[in-house]
Amino acid sequence: MSEHAFDAAIALTGGTDNIFHGHTSPAYANMVGPFGGITAAQALNAVLQHPQRQGDPVALTVNFCAALADGPFDVTARPARTNRSTQHWVVELAQGGATVMTATAFTALRRETWRATEHTLPAVPAPADVPRPEGRGRVEWINRYEMRFVEGGFPAVWDGTDHGVSRSQLWMRDNPPRPLDFASLTAMADVFFPRIWRRRASPVPIGTVSMTVYFHADAAQLRTTGTGYLLGQAQAQAFRNGYFDQTAQLWNEAGELLVTSHQVVYYKE
Amino acid sequence: MSEHAFDAAIALTGGTDNIFHGHTSPAYANMVGPFGGITAAQALNAVLQHPQRQGDPVALTVNFCAALADGPFDVTARPARTNRSTQHWVVELAQGGATVMTATAFTALRRETWRATEHTLPAVPAPADVPRPEGRGRVEWINRYEMRFVEGGFPAVWDGTDHGVSRSQLWMRDNPPRPLDFASLTAMADVFFPRIWRRRASPVPIGTVSMTVYFHADAAQLRTTGTGYLLGQAQAQAFRNGYFDQTAQLWNEAGELLVTSHQVVYYKE
Numbered sequence: 001m002s003e004h005a006f007d008a009a010i011a012l013t014g015g016t017d018n019i020f021h022g023h024t025s026p027a028y029a030n031m032v033g034p035f036g037g038i039t040a041a042q043a044l045n046a047v048l049q050h051p052q053r054q055g056d057p058v059a060l061t062v063n064f065c066a067a068l069a070d071g072p073f074d075v076t077a078r079p080a081r082t083n084r085s086t087q088h089w090v091v092e093l094a095q096g097g098a099t100v101m102t103a104t105a106f107t108a109l110r111r112e113t114w115r116a117t118e119h120t121l122p123a124v125p126a127p128a129d130v131p132r133p134e135g136r137g138r139v140e141w142i143n144r145y146e147m148r149f150v151e152g153g154f155p156a157v158w159d160g161t162d163h164g165v166s167r168s169q170l171w172m173r174d175n176p177p178r179p180l181d182f183a184s185l186t187a188m189a190d191v192f193f194p195r196i197w198r199r200r201a202s203p204v205p206i207g208t209v210s211m212t213v214y215f216h217a218d219a220a221q222l223r224t225t226g227t228g229y230l231l232g233q234a235q236a237q238a239f240r241n242g243y244f245d246q247t248a249q250l251w252n253e254a255g256e257l258l259v260t261s262h263q264v265v266y267y268k269e
Numbered sequence: 270m271s272e273h274a275f276d277a278a279i280a281l282t283g284g285t286d287n288i289f290h291g292h293t294s295p296a297y298a299n300m301v302g303p304f305g306g307i308t309a310a311q312a313l314n315a316v317l318q319h320p321q322r323q324g325d326p327v328a329l330t331v332n333f334c335a336a337l338a339d340g341p342f343d344v345t346a347r348p349a350r351t352n353r354s355t356q357h358w359v360v361e362l363a364q365g366g367a368t369v370m371t372a373t374a375f376t377a378l379r380r381e382t383w384r385a386t387e388h389t390l391p392a393v394p395a396p397a398d399v400p401r402p403e404g405r406g407r408v409e410w411i412n413r414y415e416m417r418f419v420e421g422g423f424p425a426v427w428d429g430t431d432h433g434v435s436r437s438q439l440w441m442r443d444n445p446p447r448p449l450d451f452a453s454l455t456a457m458a459d460v461f462f463p464r465i466w467r468r469r470a471s472p473v474p475i476g477t478v479s480m481t482v483y484f485h486a487d488a489a490q491l492r493t494t495g496t497g498y499l500l501g502q503a504q505a506q507a508f509r510n511g512y513f514d515q516t517a518q519l520w521n522e523a524g525e526l527l528v529t530s531h532q533v534v535y536y537k538e
Contacts, residue, residue: 065350081334119506237388241379
């Protein structure tokens with residue numbers, strides 16, 4: 001069995017003195033540079049592979065400073081503070097000595113407590129009852145995901161209509177399927193196409209500048225979710241003076257909220 | 270006229286070689302260490318005062334690594350990447366050489382574009398029609414804010430009832446009033462008492478570990494908002510294995526969404 005494209009893309013070497021080496025992946029190419037979700041997963045993977053790491057990821061913030069050039073990059077992952085059961089990380093990606101991403105991460109040893117999902121899975125049809133789009137994606141990374149849109153799919157026409165709402169809902173998983181882990185959850189938190197395209201049916205230039213991912217899922221839930229679908233929901237709250245935000249949720253088919261995420265995105269016009 | 274407690278609290282000295290010096294403020298004391306919002310504002314203030322800063326804040330993420338001890342601290346604010354009209358910052362607070370907070374910030378020169386508030390101001394009574402709580406706060410920083418709860422006020426009884434919902438809505442402003450700016454907006458994004466106390470009416474130990482603030486407001490909106498009230502709304506999406514999240518919005522009385530914010534919080538039991 002050959003290696004999954006996602007595993008090949010996030011692979012890092014090195015790791016001594018906090019420095020890891022990676023390479024952009026043509027399989028996850030976007031219009032300019034790679035899909036942001038894969039770069040975020042690479043940043044997290046440096047923490048996951050770090051010999052001093054303790055616990056699982058709870059929070060990750062990545063800041064996209066510049067489009068990555070196709071080619072190698074270095075990731076520096078430094079444990080800034082290690083407490084008894086928690087750890088804070090400062091991460092930086094560089095190409096040719098210039099910073100292309102900054103990030104912070106928080107990992108923790110988790111134990112069972114009282115629990116509740118307050119933002120519950122919306123009433124949506126099952127994945128099998130939602131058609132899978134035909135044809136190939138306009139950019140390569142789109143082909144790495146199976147996306148079945150329940151609501152708010154990619155605009156069929158760019159007629160500039162203000163739809164008044166930017167919400168999308170879709171069932172998603174890796175294509176081909178791959179057992180879920182923290183790295184793939186990170187990438188999936190960035191799968192949503194830009195909310196301003198959804199809201200205005202206008203393909204204005206955009207670029208994510210910062211994304212935060214909160215991992216509610218623990219390792220046991222990742223195992224039981226396996227290669228099942230996730231229901232992703234994303235919606236903007238405000239668009240103003242060149243930046244809009246997006247709030248997103250990812251549930252598994254059992255209705256467990258695995259991830260909540262937020263990002264702020266540059267837009268032109 | 271004497272200096273406002275908020276200005277005194279966030280004051281920093283130094284600034285050469287990216288290093289600023291600050292001091293915790295008894296006026297913003299919490300149960301253990303200072304109110305997190307004031308520490309976040311101090312971290313942002315190092316960016317705001319930095320001689321190389323360009324543009325206004327769009328995104329800020331702060332990670333609380335340890336409770337601050339009463340006393341001095343150092344803030345290091347480094348411009349990791351400066352583009353034509355945007356800038357990425359890496360910030361760290363330390364006491365006695367140990368990291369107590371890590372942060373990243375994004376600033377940008379903003380220009381007018383198409384705009385929309387998609388998450389609109391909820392239907393709530395005007396500030397004057399909502400009673401102001403009597404008595405002093407249990408911790409000192411509470412007295413630095415005027416908080417008029419529309420919904421989901423501080424639990425009157427700790428009877429452990431699961432209320433099934435964690436949402437709070439309140440009109441807030443500095444006490445005494447102070448014209449709004451990016452630093453005070455940052456602190457106000459952290460004003461909400463822990464969602465798990467609201468949901469379960471149980472005072473379990475808690476601590477914010479990471480908070481992200483997206484600034485939709487520009488300088489002109491801050492000026493017109495002035496010393497007016499902000500409507501704050503906060504709600505958790507999931508509680509699991511020691512951590513819950515909170516999503517929050519701050520609107521001005523004109524219904525403009527000035528800030529969206531998110532945080533992840535440790536809880537015990």
